[in-house]
Amino acid sequence: MGWRSVIISQPARLSVKNRQLLLEQETGVTATLPLEDLSVVVLETPRAMITSALLSELATHDVALITCDETHHPNGVLLPYLPHSRALRAMQKQLALTVPQKKRAWQSIVQQKLRNQGECLNRFLPGAGRFLFDQAERVRSGDPDNREGGGARYYFVELFGRDFTREQDDWINAALNYGYAIIRAAIARSLVGHGFLPAFGLHHKNQLNAFNLADDLIEPLRPLVDGLVRAQVRQGCDALITADKAGLAQLLYADVRMNAGVMNVLTAIEHMVESLGRYCENTMPVELDWPIILS
Structure with a gap:
């Protein structure tokens, strides 16, 4: 699995x-990067040309x-085309999830989101996360009370x-939108x-x-x-x-932190998706594995 992200911000x-990404800039600067090291490439400039072979x-x-739009914000992503050896089986199991299974999975996701929001908030306002921890314990299957929305407000x-x-x-x-877009692409x-x-979500269904x-x-x-943006917020400036x-x-x-221990986000995403795969495969209850933000 790749471990390096590359942002192309100059023409x-x-x-x-030779099975490496070759970067050539108008200034004469060149660089090569092994393809197996890469996880994400961001084309931020509209003046980047890329070959079909790459x-x-x-x-x-x-x-x-x-890819990014004219405001330099991510607006598209190119993903591999079904590289999994048992893609059809994975899809069938995903589409066979029952409504109660989806609701239980969403409950688990919302609970961990609220806990992580609480941890994030406590870094800047000690004790302020108590409300979110309490809300996490009250989330029911499917979150019919919308404790996620109340917690976000x-x-x-x-x-x-x-x-x-x-x-x-x-x-x-x-900054929030940019950061979310990068992680969203890695999850996709x-x-x-x-x-x-x-396209087929557990809760989201747009x-x-x-x-x-x-x-x-x-x-x-x-x-x-959110935590990084809060720590580095720059007032009086709109553009990144x-x-x-x-x-x-x-x-x-x-x-x-995941069930297997401390790891980086890219690796944690793999564990998240693998746990969802196990959840889809089993009729018996399976624990979903979501990332815990370190305090």
Whole structure:
């Protein structure tokens, strides 16, 4: 599994040479990167050219290629095409999940998201996470009381201030959206690699969304992005700079705790998806494995 993320922010030509990514910039700078080392490539500049041969190699090596819009925010992702050896079986098991199974899985996801939000909040406001921990214990199957939504309203106000909303066009939201998009792409990459259909979610079911399942699984990891943004928030600035984006992409290598121990986010995503696979395969209860943010 790849371990390196690459952000292309300057005009460049990307191709493949000797089974490596060859980067050639207009300034004359060149660099090569082994394809097996890569996990995510972000094309941030509109002046990057990429060969079809490299696109094919990226897919073969299970690398997520992320494109960006004119505002330099991720808007698309190229994923490998069903590389799993038993993709049909994985899809059949996924689609066969019952409504109660989906509701129990969503309950588990929301509980861990609330706990992680509580841990994140306690870093900046000791004791403020108690409400979220309490809410996590009260989540029922399917979260019919929408404790996720209630927790989010409390959490974001405490974390970023009473005037903050997710609809604002500011640096905080730009950073949050960028960080979420990077992790979402990594989750989608892993889901496809394990034979899942990302469009079919456990809770999310937007017909215009090709990554509903990724949007389910990202929930416990969102507080990891929130914490970095809160720690590095820059007032009076709306646009992200290259250093901001690089820092957010590095979250893929931040440590979290899983049942198997402490590992980086990329590895944790693999464990998350594998646990979902076991959940789909078994009729008996199987524990889902979600990341725990380290305090």
